[in-house]
Amino acid sequence: MAVEVKDLLEAGVHFGHLTRKWDPNMAPYVYMERNGIHIINLYKTAAKIDEAGAALAKIAASGRKILFVATKKQAK
Incomplete structure (x- = not known):
């Protein structure tokens, strides 16, 4: 079962944490920063x-x- 990028986008999965609270291990998965939030x-x-x-x-x-x-x- 393949995950569609469109479905992830509609679910808001691309919104990450605040840039000041990020984990550097996530750097390879961060696309960009916008308004103080990382975009995944x-x-x-x-x-x-x-x-x-x-x-x-x-x-x-x-x-x-x-x-x-x-x-x-949210995960329960």
Whole structure:
């Protein structure tokens, strides 16, 4: 199942954190900065989501359990 960049854009996935609160490890995924907020590169995001989905499918196919943990209200 491929993730469409258009769907990510419509969902607002491209809005990152405030530039003053960013993690430098995210630099490869930041497309630009606008109004003090980082804009995330959705093409790289889609590729990583597909990669994670393939890894999860492999784990599930082997019969192992997968646990998702969410601490933010939006993720529950």
